[in-house]
Amino acid sequence: FDNALSCVIITHFHMDHVGALPYYTEVCGYNGPVYMSYPTKALSPLMLEDYRRVMVDRRGEEELFTTAHIANCMKKVIAVDLKQTIQVDEDLQIRAYYAGHVLGAVMVYAKVGDAAIVYTGDYNMTTDRHLGAAKIDRLQLDLLISESTYATTIRGSxxxxxxxxxxxxxxxxxxxxxxxxxxxxxxxxxxxxxxxxxxxxxxxxxxxxxxxxxxxxxxxxxxxxxxxxxxxxxxxxxxxxxxxxxxxxxxxxxxxxxxxxxxxxxxxxxxxxxxx
Known part of the structure; x- marks a missing residue:
């Protein structure tokens, strides 16, 4: 896996985005860089341990990763600030932008050579009581990858x-x-x-x-x-x-x-x- 991937980027702490990370790093053996925001690094262990406890201790399902796996996995995580440019390797550059959605959620800008993309992760375009709306610079992109859950849903006020x-x-x-x-x-x-x-x-x-x-x-x-x-x-x-x-x-x-x-x-x- 280390040769196949330059890095792993986690956009936020929800289990459909971070849930397999301890398995990937501690069981599959991925040792490359893992990036996420500071809040995501703080909150992901809570979510992962809660998931493990419910699935294994309460439901008796197969244990895919242990509490120790979670702790060791999080030691490998590199936390990033908003708009901080990270030079992952000689070719790849990444930058995180505020996504709203949940505390610490980010959209990710990535540039490889002359090609640039943005992956939105889950994002929210409206401010609520405790979070702001997604915000990103005006960028010249070759590709935009957007999450589309509820994309066709029109909500009232x-x-x-x-x-x-x-x-x-x-x-x-x-x-x-x-x-x-x-x-x-x-x-x-x-x-x-x-x-x-x-x-x-x-x-x-x-x-x-x-x-x-x-x-x-x-x-x-x-x-x-x-x-x-x-x-x-x-x-x-x-x-x-x-x-x-x-x-x-x-x-x-x-x-x-x-x-x-x-x-x-x-x-x-x-x-x-x-x-x-």
């Missing part, structure tokens, strides 16, 4: 959906109910927590909001530190208060599972295919 969501949660807890919100631990959980935390403050609601996922709690620590990769709105608020220090969101303890009274509970995974 997010504000009516957010309003409907908040109203549904508020109605549930106001009636004494418990609102269970299935959510992915990284990205979607932070976005929804910011939305609810702000609404709780504005409406002076005293009902507790809980995280049930240890992965979300771990990830939130990195979100608090990696403010430079977030939206302009988060950066501006950070001067007086870290927006990821949620005022109304707490860690969930299983002893509370039969506790009386209303609450909101964020639980992983977002597809309701596992849990306790």
């Amino acid at each position: 997010k504000y009516p959906r957010e309003r409907e969501f908040l109203q549904a949660v508020h109605k549930c807890v106001a009636g004494g109910g418990k609102a269970l919100i299935p959510s992915f631990a990284l990205g979607r959980a932070q976005e929804l927590c910011m939305l609810l935390d702000d609404y709780w403050e504005r409406m002076n609601i005293k009902v507790p909001i809980y995280f049930s996922s240890g992965l979300t709690i771990q990830a939130n620590m990195y979100y608090k530190m990696l403010i430079s990769w977030t939206s302009q709105n988060v950066k501006e608020k950070h001067a007086t208060h870290n927006p990821f220090d949620f005022k109304n969101v707490k860690d969930f303890d299983r002893s509370l599972i039969h506790a009386p009274g209303p609450c909101v509970l964020f639980a992983t995974p977002g597809m309701l295919c596992a849990g306790f």
Whole structure:
């Protein structure tokens, strides 16, 4: 593999992009350079270990890589900054650009001789609460490779959906109910927590909001530190208060599972295919 590839570039921490990396480096034996952004390097081990634990420890499936493989794999990763030009070898030059999508996601510009390409990875062209929109220089390219998931989907404004969501949660807890919100631990959980935390403050609601996922709690620590990769709105608020220090969101303890009274509970995974 070392002779076949100049390098491996990981655009972001989602498992369909990083999931095979420990297997590739530690089992298949690839020893060439591996590049990703600083947030992706920080968060990928959490995602990989969570995946390994669910697939092997809970479901009993074949172990494709171990915890030690993950640790050794990440030692080989070279973290890159946005717009940092990396000379991989005599011919290949790469540069990362902000992609939105999730914390640390990048688009990749690569130049070999006179030929230039961009691979977008997953990207988002609209700003949300915690991330900015994808941004890239005006470039002369020979090839553009774009992710196209949901490319033909036309979405309306997010504000009516957010309003409907908040109203549904508020109605549930106001009636004494418990609102269970299935959510992915990284990205979607932070976005929804910011939305609810702000609404709780504005409406002076005293009902507790809980995280049930240890992965979300771990990830939130990195979100608090990696403010430079977030939206302009988060950066501006950070001067007086870290927006990821949620005022109304707490860690969930299983002893509370039969506790009386209303609450909101964020639980992983977002597809309701596992849990306790």
